Amino acid sequence: MQDDPTGLDVCLSCFNGGCTGERNHSALHFKTRQHPLVLNIRRTRKAVKRDEPPHKISKLAIAAETETDRYDVKMEVCCQECQAENIDLTSGKLAAVVEGVMRANTFSRQEEVKAWEQEITSCEHILTLAQEDARHIQSQDLGHCSMCDLQENLWLCLQCGNLGCGRAQFGGVGGHSHGLAHADASGHGVAVKLGSITPEGTADVYCYRCDEERADDDLGLHLAHWGIILADRQKTEKSLTEMNIEQNLKWEFSMTTEDGRELKPLFGEGLTGLKNLGNSCYLASSLQCLFSLPQFQARYYRPNDELPLVQDPAQDLETQLRKLADGLLSGRYSQPDSDVITSEHSTEIPHQKGLAPSMLKHLIGRGHPEFSTMRQQDAFELLLHLLKLITRSQHSTSPQDPTQAFRFVMEQRLQCLGCEKVRYRVDEQDNISIPVPIQKTSRDASSSNEEEGKGLADEYQPVTIKECLDSFTAEEIVELTCSSCGSKDGFSKRVLFKTFPEVLAVNARRFVLINWVPTKVDVPVVVGDEAFLLDDYKSAGHQPSEELLPEDGAEANAPAFTANQEALDSLQQMGFPPNRCEKALHATGNNDANAAMEWLFTHMEDPDIDLPLDLTGGKGPATIAADPEKIEGLGQMGFAVPQARKALKETGGDMERAVDWLFSHPDEQGDFEDDAAEPSAAAVTVTRDLAGSETLPARFELQSIVCHKGASIHAGHYVAFVRKHIPGDDSATWVLFNDEKVVRASDIEEMKKFAYVYFFVHA
Numbered sequence: 001m002q003d004d005p006t007g008l009d010v011c012l013s014c015f016n017g018g019c020t021g022e023r024n025h026s027a028l029h030f031k032t033r034q035h036p037l038v039l040n041i042r043r044t045r046k047a048v049k050r051d052e053p054p055h056k057i058s059k060l061a062i063a064a065e066t067e068t069d070r071y072d073v074k075m076e077v078c079c080q081e082c083q084a085e086n087i088d089l090t091s092g093k094l095a096a097v098v099e100g101v102m103r104a105n106t107f108s109r110q111e112e113v114k115a116w117e118q119e120i121t122s123c124e125h126i127l128t129l130a131q132e133d134a135r136h137i138q139s140q141d142l143g144h145c146s147m148c149d150l151q152e153n154l155w156l157c158l159q160c161g162n163l164g165c166g167r168a169q170f171g172g173v174g175g176h177s178h179g180l181a182h183a184d185a186s187g188h189g190v191a192v193k194l195g196s197i198t199p200e201g202t203a204d205v206y207c208y209r210c211d212e213e214r215a216d217d218d219l220g221l222h223l224a225h226w227g228i229i230l231a232d233r234q235k236t237e238k239s240l241t242e243m244n245i246e247q248n249l250k251w252e253f254s255m256t257t258e259d260g261r262e263l264k265p266l267f268g269e270g271l272t273g274l275k276n277l278g279n280s281c282y283l284a285s286s287l288q289c290l291f292s293l294p295q296f297q298a299r300y301y302r303p304n305d306e307l308p309l310v311q312d313p314a315q316d317l318e319t320q321l322r323k324l325a326d327g328l329l330s331g332r333y334s335q336p337d338s339d340v341i342t343s344e345h346s347t348e349i350p351h352q353k354g355l356a357p358s359m360l361k362h363l364i365g366r367g368h369p370e371f372s373t374m375r376q377q378d379a380f381e382l383l384l385h386l387l388k389l390i391t392r393s394q395h396s397t398s399p400q401d402p403t404q405a406f407r408f409v410m411e412q413r414l415q416c417l418g419c420e421k422v423r424y425r426v427d428e429q430d431n432i433s434i435p436v437p438i439q440k441t442s443r444d445a446s447s448s449n450e451e452e453g454k455g456l457a458d459e460y461q462p463v464t465i466k467e468c469l470d471s472f473t474a475e476e477i478v479e480l481t482c483s484s485c486g487s488k489d490g491f492s493k494r495v496l497f498k499t500f501p502e503v504l505a506v507n508a509r510r511f512v513l514i515n516w517v518p519t520k521v522d523v524p525v526v527v528g529d530e531a532f533l534l535d536d537y538k539s540a541g542h543q544p545s546e547e548l549l550p551e552d553g554a555e556a557n558a559p560a561f562t563a564n565q566e567a568l569d570s571l572q573q574m575g576f577p578p579n580r581c582e583k584a585l586h587a588t589g590n591n592d593a594n595a596a597m598e599w600l601f602t603h604m605e606d607p608d609i610d611l612p613l614d615l616t617g618g619k620g621p622a623t624i625a626a627d628p629e630k631i632e633g634l635g636q637m638g639f640a641v642p643q644a645r646k647a648l649k650e651t652g653g654d655m656e657r658a659v660d661w662l663f664s665h666p667d668e669q670g671d672f673e674d675d676a677a678e679p680s681a682a683a684v685t686v687t688r689d690l691a692g693s694e695t696l697p698a699r700f701e702l703q704s705i706v707c708h709k710g711a712s713i714h715a716g717h718y719v720a721f722v723r724k725h726i727p728g729d730d731s732a733t734w735v736l737f738n739d740e741k742v743v744r745a746s747d748i749e750e751m752k753k754f755a756y757v758y759f760f761v762h763a
Contacts (some may be wrong), residue, residue, distance in 0.1 A: 001555065004019065004042075005044070006019075006040075007020055007043075008026075008041050009054075009078075010039045010389055011033070012035065012039055012077070013028060013035035013429050014034070014035060014451075018038075019165075020040065026038060030080040030081075032309055032718060036080050037079055037080075038078055038080060039076075039077055039098055039242075040076050040078055041053060041074075041075045041102075042074045043071040043073045043334065045070065046070060046071065046072060061432040068295070070316050075098070077094060077098065083640050084658075094515065098652070100600050105634075120213055120214060120215045121214065121217065122215050122217060123207050123214050125189040125207050125209050126207065126215075126216050129159060129222065131159055131160075132160045133160060134225050134227075136227035137161055137163070137227055138466070143163055143723060144163065145163055145164055145165040145176070145178050146163050146178070147160055147182075148178060150163060150165040150176070151191070151197065152165075152177045152531070153165050154229075155179035155191040155193050155197070155206070156191060157191050158190045158225075158228065158312050159188040159189075161226050162186075163202060164181065164191075165179060166179050166180075166193065179191055183208035184208075184345060187209075189208050189210070190214070190216070192204065192206075192207065192223070193206070193237070194228075195235065195236055196235060197228070197235065198230075198235045198483070199230055199234070200495070202218055203216075203219060205285060234571055234641055245343055263736070263743035263744060264743060265336070265351050265672040265742060265743055266726065266744055267329035267352065268293070268331050268334055268727065268744060269329060271331065271724070271742050272328045272329075272331065272334040272352065272354070272738060272742070273354040273355070273740035274354055274357055274621065274737075274739060275356040275739065275740050276739040276740070277357070277358060277361060277681070279377075280357075280361060281378060281719065282377050282379040283364070283717045284552075284718070284739055285706045285720035285737065286386065286706060287357070287722075288323065288704075288722060289704040289706060289722060289757070291325060292722045293402070294404045295400075295402040295502065295503070296325070297325065297329060297447050298399060299399050299401075299402040300321045300322050300324070300402075301325040301330075303330065303425070307319055307322060309325050309341075311664045313505070314359050314363075317363055317364075317389060317390070317393040320360045320363055321390070323360075324347070324357055328355070332741070333352070333353070333355055334352055335352055336351070336352060336763075337350045337351060339366065351740055351741045352741075352742065354740025354741075364382075364385070364386060367582060367663070368497050374578065375567070379706050379708065380431075380433075380706075384430070385503065385606075387406060387455075390402065404691065405501060405503045406431065406504075407501055408429060408430075408497065408691055408692030409427065409428050409429070409431070409499045409690045410426065410427055410428050410432075410495050410498045411496055411498035411539040411541065411689055412424070412425045412427070412493065412494070412495045413422060414485060414492070414493050414549075415492045415495050416482040416484065416485065416491055416549065418487025418489050419484055419485035419487065420547075421482075421484050421485075421547045421548060422546045422548060423549045424541070424542055424548075426498055426690070427640065427641045428640060428641050431504075431506070431507060432474040432506055432507070432755060433507040433509050434507070434508075435468065436468055436509060436510050437468070437471055438460060438521060439460060439524055440460055440461070441460060448459065460522065462523075462526050463525055463526070464526045464527075465525060465527045468508065474494070476492070476493050476568075477490050477493070478590070479495050479590050483549065483550070484549050484550055488562070496537055496538060496539035497534065497539060497698070498538070498692075499690050499691060499692030499694050500540050500692050500695075500700075500754050501692050502693075502761065503761055503762070504756065504759070505755070506759075507757055508525055508759065510522070510756075518706075522754055524754065525623075525752075525755070526752075526753060528702075529701070530701065531649045531700060531701040532699070532701070533575055533698060533699055533700075534698040534700060535697055537697065538696065552635065561587070563582045563590065564585055566593075567585055567591065567592065571593055571600075573597060574597065575710065576597075577610065579610055579611065582612075582613045584597070584599045587615055607650075614704055622675065622712060630648055630655055630658070632646065634655070634658060636646065642663075643662060644658070647662045699763040700760040700761065701761060703722070703760065704721060705720070705751070705752060705757065705759070706718060706720055707719050707755050708752060708754075708756040713733040718756075719736060719738045719739075721736055721745055722734070722735050723735075726744070733745075
């Protein structure tokens, strides 16, 4: 806004910034707050001529470039009450206040600095480190992992001197996570990466118990205990920071055509990019997909309506989303960067500057342990978090909640394998996470030799979206005791759609556990642009010929569970306690130790992880189930029924505590597993209108995707591909949103195969 010809008004009472142009939000602020004095700031960019591409980043730092270096700035103080202009800046306290405003960093600048600054501190585990008996470690040339033959990426346990390899790293650095395995087995927390040690005493120090990179002020003494002298060290491997920089530089989606030409930028309405605030591509890609939907556009893009009258617009989600919608959809900011003047010899294409959603990012992340940081996050988790916040942020004058378009009902059918009686249960959801069948392709005979095939990335057989849905809705067997006939043969279980949403958000789960580390695998999922039917996945519901299971009563009829002994033994041999093993096997179908181990790694922080398995959901025979009205109330806030049920059980039915519990456990999927113990819960959601539509045909087509490149969802890079109608085109075109860069997409079929989140719209 400072770059607008009329400038930006900064209120000298509360320091709110307001535009002065056509929409004149500065005047709106004066009308609502009665703060008369403003500092009007107008700046013009000093032209920069580039004959060469910009220099690449070489270290994590902010260049000491000042506003004076980049802009010519003019300012004056005005009074909106008496319409006085160009008030003397030296009068009264004005000089000090104006100087403070001009010296302060903008909100976006503060967030940008946070993104590049990484404050590494020590921790209690380092400060209280007690080292075992000293011995000499062959660390420079002869050292290798104690559990494999790797001689690089080695981490020395500072407590006992064990050498273990680290995680596999970007750039082909090998690793099997044996250092982490040693820390889990021994409880030793602090390790140092040998190849990163310098004579100056710097090194990568990691605390596994904090799960954070740390600083060790006594590193020299701790290393000398194992015969490693700092003065003799030579750095031989990249540090974690250097690898992060290299990864962020190289995780780049192609911005060129097949013949090597750069993709031409697009400009206009609905074609505005979002500036990367530092590891914020997960947010930008999700927002681009959401605001391509008509439901979000109708709710938030209302250029002719007044903004909500709230005390603090910066803290109001509705206001910030309205602000973002105007920026993304109006086309007002979708212009080539006029500050960059390219010479006739330059091949650089000037993209737009992009909007910086700093306030919105701060607001979304406020109070959240992950989204409040400047680290890379999971785009799908961000999507679910944002949908919840929107549902809870209702204004009385606002149109319909746009998240309603995502909601639908899944129906679960349980049938006893003994007496064949059935039970049905419905749960409201706003997304599905589908498993991607994984099967490696066989290598050519020429590459089958171990040496010839060494270093080649694994390749996987393509699967269709239908195969993924078939796997998601497939029948499975769960081991429960029937309360009607007493059979211990178990139940068949299947979950199908009872209703369908307007927008179906699908998360493709491409992660497997490799050496105890969740790792993404590039399995191609074939998805076409043409519409397809989901009719085959609709539940038929209770049939007249089916006999329903009676409601469970006394504790004697409570369900029983017998863990698969072979899988249980495998988990216990890995060092997991019996209670955790039983819970994991119960949660994952009781037949796969690997699946149970993956479940354990994602539920390590559960407060009840070490308690015995309770199939009654913590209820005795006299305890009443979760109140359906409270579950419905939490559902209106955007929480799924299983999550609401779990939260109410954990907090004794207290609504306020349940809400706090839900926001402190954002990854908790909820209470799905007590099906045989709580049949009355089926009535929870059928007492009101079901979300979604039961109308057939259920025809869906792909609208947008969030793509991710990288081995971990918490690293790498996210972009969005959206189908849009571009003026002059006869049909919808795929557009790539890569932060602030907006271009016509190429090779979209390849990108669709490896998408992380798919958005399908009801056609």
